[in-house]
């Protein structure tokens with residue numbers, strides 16, 4: 001039985017991961033459940049999966065949980081999370097905290113020798129070089145949970161990157177694909193995603209295509225792909241998740257129903273094709289697939305994010321933090337939709353110089369989020 005730790009157990013990916021584990025109970029066992037502040041949801045998961053250890057970022061809630069579950073050792077706070085991981089004895093860690101909060105626990109899990117089933121985007125976007133170096137040093141694998149990167153990994157099938165002409169990741173185009181005037185859209189409309197059911201912030205990122213900028217940066221680090229070789233295609237049906245064109249002209253694509261349980265199962269299994277993943281595609285589902293290049297005018301955050309990726313250094317961390325602050329402000333009704341990109345652009349004018357060390361990344365993240373918040377309050 002493969003032992004699994006889940007960071008971000010109560011979020012959207014964490015819950016999907018647990019449903020995969022539940023369906024493959026003879027193969028996988030949960031040995032650590034780690035949550036942020038949702039004590040009630042974590043309690044229900046501890047009751048069902050009975051892991052030897054668990055942790056909650058909220059220390060007070062963690063103490064209350066410890067009283068309710070004497071059979072599970074419960075840790076609290078950031079240091080508790082760092083102590084819980086080595087105590088879990090897990091072989092693989094699902095990294096699914098939202099935001100930059102996922103970075104340090106992911107590095108801790110690597111230091112414990114765990115392979116990483118990576119769902120947290122900021123880990124690679126903000127600290128790609130550091131994370132890759134750490135994976136090499138500890139001899140652990142980074143297995144993408146994102147559907148596009150899981151698709152690319154399956155298409156590449158271990159082939160040398162020098163044999164790749166281009167890699168393609170697809171975007172549904174989000175809730176506003178067919179809208180022409182985006183100045184008055186509401187958070188509720190943006191949250192109405194046509195094909196995927198996900199957390200709120202990532203659904204906004206899907207509408208703005210900030211998500212594809214983050215995923216392009218991730219693909220660059222995950223597969224050592226130069227930015228010139230990564231393309232984003234709009235594909236509203238979300239059936240083709242990624243494709244790789246090789247230098248001989250062969251274009252290999254991965255198709256599946258849009259369901260996160262498949263990339264999660266792929267990551268947990270270490271890239272094996274196990275039974276009982278997701279329902280098969282019907283002929284009707286693949287009969288009418290369409291593809292188009294994204295409209296640069298309509299999706300300014302894609303351009304901004306790709307520029308930040310190419311710039312490298314601390315720019316991807318600034319892009320990611322500013323985009324998060326702006327997307328959350330839009331969700332809270334504080335700014336209008338076009339101001340998400342406008343605020344991010346302002347933040348990117350102030351990327352600090354300096355090496356992408358862990359300390360500089362974390363401080364660039366804080367500074368960009370604070371600057372973006374101040375911009376929003378001024379507007």
Ligand code: MG
Nearest residue numbers: 146147148215
């Ligand atoms: Mg994705």
